[in-house]
């Protein structure tokens with residue numbers, strides 16, 4: 001994203017003066033799917049696509065915001081009880097309220113912003129937007145006193161309290177804490193995290209957006225959570241002396257021992273969750289060793305688990321996975337909750353162009369839709385540009 005793109009609009013749509021510029025990225029998740037509510041690990045990284053905003057205090061209590069991409073302008077008072085109606089402006093309104101709760105004395109400002117994270121594709125454009133403004137408000141009005149973690153939580157609270165999205169912590173975490181060439185293993189229970197090198201020379205990361213979203217997603221999500229809880233209940237029963245809060249606390253022997261106490265379906269779900277825990281740990285080792293072939297293999301295993309055991313895939317995503325395999329792609333899997341959205345693919349440089357051509361042609365021929373393709377590079381988190 002070019003600074004000039006944002007600056008020229010900021011100047012044009014306001015009083016001609018310039019302000020400060022901030023940027024925050026979207027994210028990918030290499031492995032660790034449906035693990036957050038099971039107390040497990042996720043493994044995100046920030047990408048080279050994000051939101052950039054220019055912002056300048058205006059000496060009033062009003063926010064005048066211009067969305068460059070939507071060509072929409074919204075004004076609201078920062079102390080207004082209800083806030084704006086436009087959904088994009090609610091993210092800004094929400095983060096203002098949450099930063100105020102953290103002691104930042106937010107005043108009115110003019111802002112224009114733009115982004116190159118595709119909206120609603122599972123790369124978390126909303127977290128990029130929240131983190132960008134959290135970072136900007138902290139710098140302009142808060143002497144940078146709010147910690148990175150508190151900004152992450154403020155972004156999450158914005159989704160919960162003002163945008164009606166009951167999300168976890170991964171997206172905002174990745175956007176704020178991301179580093180170039182590093183993925184982060186985040187423990188969803190303790191919030192501890194560790195950076196791992198991700199410098200796949202000779203490979204590219206490619207997202208293939210199936211451009212489908214199946215209605216099933218939210219009810220299936222609740223069903224999967226319930227299945228996991230059922231197995232935890234059976235484990236608690238069997239092991240009254242052990243502390244078992246989530247499937248994180250179970251090992252394979254324990255799971256095997258409650259086989260007769262849970263339904264076959266619930267068992268399959270738990271098998272996926274325990275398998276994913278092992279795969280995340282295997283990926284840590286592989287990343288430290290620079291072994292991207294193993295990383296890729298684990299991605300395929302995750303896809304299989306999500307498709308066959310957790311059953312959150314769909315025909316289109318399985319087809320994209322098959323095409324990846326046929327093309328000799330190193331790793332490929334569903335990214336995100338499933339039932340649509342993107343696959344994430346680790347592709348050797350020399351296979352990249354042919355894979356993209358092939359996936360477009362085959363997917364189009366079968367479903368009459370063109371998948372969207374995004375190459376991404378693991379990049380820096382939220383920052384001040386100037």
Ligand code: ADP
Nearest residue numbers: 069087088114115119120121122123124125126
């Ligand atoms: P995602 O998976 O991309 O986070 P969401 O539905 O959570 O999808 O967030 C998308 C919403 O975030 C958009 O509907 C819009 O309100 C806001 N948004 C994200 N990026 C932009 C942008 N570049 N310009 C305006 N609004 C944006």
Ligand code: MG
Nearest residue numbers: 124125126127
């Ligand atoms: Mg979002």
